[in-house]
Amino acid sequence: xxxxxxxxxxxxxxxxxLGENYNCVDECAAPDGILVRSANMHDMELxxxxxxxxxxxxxxxxxxxDKCTERGICVFNTPGANANAVxxxxxxxxxxxxxxxxxxxxxxxxxxxxxxxxxxxxKGKSAFVGPEIKGKTLGVIGLGAIGVLVANAARALHMxxxxxxxxxxxxxxxxxxxxxxxxxxxxxxxxxxxxxxxHLPLNDGTRGMVNADAxxxxxxxxxxxxxxxxxxxxxxxxxxxxxxGKIASYVTDFATRDLLGVDxxxxxxxxxxxxxxxxxxxxxxxxxxxxxxxxxxxxxxSVNFPNVSLPKTGDVRFCVxxxxxxxxxxxxxxxxxxxxxxxxNKSRGDLAYTIIDxxxxxxxxxxxxxxxxxxxxxxxxx
Numbered sequence: 001x002x003x004x005x006x007x008x009x010x011x012x013x014x015x016x017x018l019g020e021n022y023n024c025v026d027e028c029a030a031p032d033g034i035l036v037r038s039a040n041m042h043d044m045e046l047x048x049x050x051x052x053x054x055x056x057x058x059x060x061x062x063x064x065x066d067k068c069t070e071r072g073i074c075v076f077n078t079p080g081a082n083a084n085a086v087x088x089x090x091x092x093x094x095x096x097x098x099x100x101x102x103x104x105x106x107x108x109x110x111x112x113x114x115x116x117x118x119x120x121x122x123k124g125k126s127a128f129v130g131p132e133i134k135g136k137t138l139g140v141i142g143l144g145a146i147g148v149l150v151a152n153a154a155r156a157l158h159m160x161x162x163x164x165x166x167x168x169x170x171x172x173x174x175x176x177x178x179x180x181x182x183x184x185x186x187x188x189x190x191x192x193x194x195x196x197x198x199h200l201p202l203n204d205g206t207r208g209m210v211n212a213d214a215x216x217x218x219x220x221x222x223x224x225x226x227x228x229x230x231x232x233x234x235x236x237x238x239x240x241x242x243x244x245g246k247i248a249s250y251v252t253d254f255a256t257r258d259l260l261g262v263d264x265x266x267x268x269x270x271x272x273x274x275x276x277x278x279x280x281x282x283x284x285x286x287x288x289x290x291x292x293x294x295x296x297x298x299x300x301x302s303v304n305f306p307n308v309s310l311p312k313t314g315d316v317r318f319c320v321x322x323x324x325x326x327x328x329x330x331x332x333x334x335x336x337x338x339x340x341x342x343x344x345n346k347s348r349g350d351l352a353y354t355i356i357d358x359x360x361x362x363x364x365x366x367x368x369x370x371x372x373x374x375x376x377x378x379x380x381x382x
Contacts, residue, residue: 001021001022001023002018002021002022002023002032002033002294003022003023003025003028003030003031003032003033003049004018004022004023004024004025004028004031004032004033004034004035004290005025005026005027005028005031005033005034005035006024006025006026006034006035006036007034007035007036007037007039007041008035008036008037008038008039008056009037010024010035010037010056010283010286010287011276011279011280011282011283011284012283013280013283013284014035014056014280014282014283014284014285014286014287015035015283015287017284017287017288017291018287018290018291019291022291029047030047030048030049031047031049031050032049032050032051032052032294033050033051033052033053033054033290033293033294034050034052034053034054035054035056035283035286035287035290036053036054036055036056036062036063037055037056037057037282038057038062039062040062041053041062041063041064042062042063042064044064046064046067046068046071046073050071050073051073051074051293051294051379052073052074052075052076052289052290052293052294053068053073053074053075053076054075054076054077054078054286054287054289054290055075055076055077055078055286056078056081056279056282056283056285056286057077057078057081057082057273057282058077058078058079058081058082058201059077059201059202059229060075060077060303061202061229063075065303065304068304069304069351070376071376071377072321072376072377074293074299074302074304074305074321075302075303075304075305076286076289076290076293076300076301076302076303077301077303078281078282078285078286078289078301079144079145079301080145080146081278081281081282081284081285082272082273082275082278082281082282083145083146083149084149084277084278085272085273085274085275085277085278086146086227086272086273087146087149087150087153089227089253089268089271089272090146090150090197090225090227091150091153091154091157093197093225093227093251093253093266093268094133094138094154094195094197094223094225094251095133096251096266097195097223097224097225097248097249097250097251097266098130098131098132098133098195098223098249099128099130099131100127100128100129100130100249101128102266103128104125104128107124107127107128108121133154133157133159133195134157134158134159135158135159135160136159136160136194136195137159137160137161137162137192137193137194137195138150138151138154138159138160138161138162138193138194138195138196138197139161139162139163139164139189139190139192139193139195139196139197140154140161140162140163140164140180140197140199141163141164141165141186141189141196141197141198141199141200142164142165142198142199142200142228143163143164143165143168143172143173143176143182143199144165144169144172144199145172146199146227147163147165147172147197147199148172148175148176150197150199151163151176151177151180152175152176152177152180155177155179155180159195160181161177161179161180161181162180162181162182162183162189162192162193163176163180163181163182163183163189164182164183164184164185164186164188164189165182166184168182186214186217187217190214190217190218190219191217191219192219193218193219193222194219194221194222194223195222195223195224195225196218196222196223196224196225197224197225197226197227198210198224198225198226198227198228198232199227199228200228200229200232201228201229202228202229202231202232206229206231206232207231207232208231208232208233208234209232209233210224210226210232210233210234210237210238211233211234211237212234212237212240212241215237215238215241215246215247216246218246218247220245220246221245221246221247221248222246222247222248223247223248223249223250223251224238224247224249224250224251225250225251225252226250226251226252226253226254227252227253227272229254230252230254230256233250233252235256235258235259236258238250238259238265239258239259239262242262242263242264242265247264248264249264249265249266250264250265250266251265251266251268252265252266252267252268253268253269253270253271253272254267254270255267255268255269255270285301289301289302292309295381296310296312296317296381297317297319297355297379297381298310298355299353304348305321305348305351305353306346306347306348306352306353307346308344308345308346308353308354308355309344310342310343310344310355310357311342312357312381313341313342313357314339314340314341314342314357314358314359315358315359315360315361315382316338316357316358316359316361316365316380316381316382317355317356317357317358317380317381317382318332318336318354318355318356318357318358318361318365318366318369318378318379318380319353319354319355319378319379319380319381320332320353320354320355320356320369320375320377320378320379321351321352321353321375321376321377321378322351322352322353322354322372322374322375322376323350323351323352323374323375323376324347324348324349324350324351324352325374328352328372328374329345329354331372332354332356332369332372333356335362335365335368335369335372336356336358336361336362336365336369337358337361337362337365338358338359338360338361338362338365339358339359339360340356340357340358341357341358341359342355342356342357343355343356343357351376365380366378366380
């Protein structure tokens with residue numbers, strides 16, 4: 001029986017896929033795996049039993065990745081599972097930021113005691129005039145699963161779309177509309193875009209990238225959308241841009257305190273993935289990732305392990321997370337002995353993950369492998 005700790009509510013359509021050999025609970029001292037959405041795990045004590053963590057969502061800022069990597073705990077996310085939900089909200093954000101819809105609705109609420117509210121509305125609606133998005137240029141920064149969907153949807157709405165992603169994957173490129181023009185620099189994109197939408201992870205290279213210097217390179221009256229991470233922007237510089245008129249509107253899914261009540265800001269309560277379809281998709285993908293790793297050692301969509309997948313062929317499977325150093329594979333094979341039926345090895349930076357299927361391995365193979373210098377974690381699946 002495998003024990004799975006749920007740190008947040010996870011849709012049953014996902015946990016039901018694990019099967020009868022899994023016990024999914026809200027409390028467990030020695031879990032084999034953890035399913036999590038938004039719970040902060042940085043101060044959590046990680047038990048020795050823990051093999052893997054699956055985040056039902058894309059971002060993993062709530063998970064202590066360095067600690068997990070040191071301990072050989074595989075961390076998964078669910079890229080693309082909530083992409084459609086976020087894309088739909090971004091399209092809504094384009095319209096909200098352009099047509100002053102939210103501001104107009106809020107003003108309407110102040111007229112509840114006005115007996116002549118229809119006449120008042122006709123007189124006051126000119127304050128909420130905003131441009132159409134048709135024919136305007138949208139700059140999409142980050143062409144991953146969400147960015148590609150946003151770019152294609154904007155094209156369907158007759159916008160010109162310019163994309164920037166120095167790490168554009170082959171899969172993303174194949175799904176991107178041929179009418180989306182890609183550029184080689186942010187400066188080139190900023191010079192063209194009437195609207196900007198960011199779809200990037202938060203890391204040392206992206207933190208605070210939307211700042212005064214970047215804003216100065218943008219077109220006047222630019223409209224900026226951020227449905228990725230609040231840390232991508234310097235809020236003070238956004239506010240200054242709004243006050244000066246350089247920025248026409250800022251639409252975000254992160255209602256930080258400094259932005260609330262600021263004229264020109266439309267702040268949503270982190271609704272990007274808040275759809276039943278998205279929650280189901282994330283739960284299904286996260287559960288499948290955990291099941292594959294716990295039962296077979298296969299890795300897909302990990303943020304700290306290389307992706308390795310292999311059909312099980314031998315009597316015993318050795319799953320080894322280790323330093324990416326010379327001759328370590330030879331030492332592994334010598335320690336395991338027997339007949340190697342199949343093997344797969346991939347590296348990710350200074351670390352690597354190796355799956356070895358063997359028939360009639362040495363009786364003390366597991367213990368011997370663990371004594372090899374550079375081994376982080378070894379697991380045997382029979």
